[in-house]
Amino acid sequence: MPASPFAHLRRHRRGYLALCALLLLGLVPDPPDRSSGPHLEAIRERDFLSIQTRNTPTTYYEGREGPTGFEYELMRRFADHLGVSLTLDADHNIAGVLEAVREEGDLGAAALPLDPTQPGLLFSRPIMPLQPLLVYRRGLPPPQDIADLVGLEIGTLRGTGTDRVMRELQADHPRLGWKESADMEVAALLGQVASSRLDAAVVFEHQFRLNRLFFPEVEDGFRLGKPLSLAWAFPAGQGLGLVREANRFLGQLQGSGLLERLETRYFGRDNYLEYVGARTFIGHVHERLPDYAALFRQAAREAGFDWKLLAAVGYQESHWRPRATSPTGVRGLMMLTNATAAEMDVDNRLDPAQSIDGGARYLRELKDRLPESITGEDRLFMALAAYNVGLGHLYDARRIVESRGSDPDAWADVRDALPLLQEREWFSKTRHGYARGGEPVIYVRNIRRYYEILAYVDRSQQQFHQLNARLPEEAESGLFDLVPPNS
Template sequence: MSKNQFLWLFLMIVILITTVLLKQSQSIKSLNGMNTSQLSHVLLQNKLTVVIINSPFKLVYSTYSAGFNDDLARNFAKYLGVELDIIHTESLQDVIIKPDIIIGLPQDPIENWLIGPPIYTQHLQLVALHNTNIQLETSRQLYQSELAISETLQQSDVFDSVLKQNDESGYLLTSLSKEDDLYTFSDIQAYESGNPFYPLIGLISGKEDFAIVDSVSAAIFRRIHPELKIITNIAENEAFAWHFAAPGGEDSLLKAFESFHQEPQTLDILDKLAEKYFTPIAPFDKVDTYRFIRSVKHKLPEFKPFFVEHAKEFDWRLIAAIAYQESHWDPLAKSPTGVRGMMMLTRDTASYLGIDDRLDTEKSILGGVQYLRFLLERIPETVEADERIWFALAAYNMGIGHLWDARDLTLLRGGNPDSWHDVKKNLPLLRDEAIYPTLKYGFARGDEALVYVENIRRYYTSLLGLEAMSDMNIQIENISSLEPNVKTQTNG
């Protein structure tokens, strides 16, 4: 190496190191002028410690989704340029170290802690089972009913605003009671753990008649127990926010988060997280969910060993969800277009993958996994790791060429071709008569590909929840006889 080449290489290394250091400190410099006592502690420790109490998303945790607040905390830590330590717990008393942020506390003032801006809003909902004989319209019937809530709700200010003990030694639901319509419960069972699912478990086990839970927990739980019926909202648009350590009222960490929260890219992050975590739990199709849960009980046990064996680097529950969307776990399934088998492979795809019998369950699953892997390897590395699978699934359904068209169209329309949140909006345009003639790969049923992916995400969420319930030794009772009549289906 010549002297000039060495000097040039040395200069490039210096520039690279300087760029990295400047980038890491950029967010810190933007906080100039703040009282940085608590913030300085975080920066000096090079670690942001976050405690998350009873996250409802933990019930459906997966490789592709850790939780709404987990992901947002990671982005905040990245903004500060520090490492992140997340601790999940059912009780703050179990946490030995003092955290910088607590997520999941009631939205009430606490000494030496400050509440941040709303992350999202949720409702408090009164729920019951669909087969309950008690009608909300006949309020006097509720007097003999028991209500399940979490201890966290009982200890919050919201509790006093929606429920109060009345002269008849019952509990009055004040937010619904008007004049002579008194919604009164004979007793309230407050579950010691703040876990939002415990009141719902008490409800489905028959211990209580009604429960009050937040709308996020209710939506997740209905993916695994469609018998849950949302009666009404009793408190709407309740803010969900974080608590920030503020010793003596010192607010530097909160100010740092407010600065992060107001960044344009943070708004994009929140939109992506809303799509990522709320899309798989809403909207809710009661009949379809009943049928899926019934198939889980009666069909899945036969095929589960094949999914587990051949999933390899994939979550077997994801492969099972794909197979259900493809064939409803029917190894002899056949479509008018000629695709066949559990994973509905085309003849050409099966031949390319070396699958000689598409109706052989194990071979079909093996072929489906191989094809998914083939597609996933072609998704650009610029797509975030936890989103690449949804791009691959869209390609599994409509062909990878049409996925390239959707990405190009997204970019042309001002979106991010590496964001599933943006690309999914443009999938239906692949069949638009004014657009598809201009595309490289032409017409495609992109709207069907979108439904395909979203259905798989919902089935996958249900399987995750069912597995988690099984780990808690809670079995969903046989619901095959409870499937509702489609003609009388309601949105509740």
């Protein structure tokens, strides 16, 4: 029997419904402030915006400087746009976010896929594309297409939109089956692939970009289907005022280019560490760092640093090898010169405890000696650069910055000036002369990335310990629901 001429429409009805809903929403004119609707007026009257979200690296989490994350950045800016404060409830999975928005919240911002078929909800305009991506465990034959996925143990997250894509694919590939979890997050899902409990997973491309350095055992395979759209969710039945105001705000961000810059900041990072040994670093975190973690913690407490930062410095210096020696005679885990060791009262540079303690105190001294006008992370990054290239050359770079009319207290400007110390046109005018000024730039960049990975591992250690403690049968029954093939 020939296929029905409406089969294509039935198969893709959700996509057409979504498109129609977006077109209709775009045709609704933005109302003037005096008729903004009861929901928006209630928010302004109570003076706060209530957000339902999730605690994930791509959405919202507590960073070194406080709350951060791509959608947190948007939430905070939207609250400022409305002139109100912000309250967050992050104790949700995807389904919990949507239910809380229906019942109590002003809006949901939690990497939600735009889905106009969701009952009791309205959605904002698209914020960014969500491209589903198949990733797989290193060592398996690289899957090239959907047919290669049949028979693999594949996992995905329910309610994120990737599960919807899998169901659409199953309509054309009935032998395709997979597992879904409603309670896991992307990092835990990738952990299942890395630990061989799954062969592959379906996540969004930006999520994998953000997490891939933490899971070097997981490879990207190929894109699945067309991109979905990330959007905010609002309760239906309370007027369109808040939705329209959010659309106006998001349109302004997009028009100014700020939305694209935020996407690049959070998800568009380069893969530099891939080329300088991400896999080696992850291996050393597990194999070498445990021998010295207590020493880093003790030295950090006494010097007033985060221990993970000191550990990152130690890795950049020696790869956590206590007997490391450079051709210039710099030695030990923190690679102290003879002069620095003497200044820090270190009599044995090859003793890990003395080296770590001396390096921590030396970094503290460098940071304290910087001008008071340098603050925050700029001060830390310049201290790290001075650890590598010396305070004198750092001051020379600051003078170059000043002569060029830029800000000598901003690391971004000093970072751009440091490589000029390799050029005679510039170093001939400085007090301390030539320096390999490109090295401290790479040095600080590497330490920042090493710290980022260590902070992630430290934050997630308990979660991964609990996951890895499960037997495979318990992991399957407790974490996933099976979606069997259709044939």
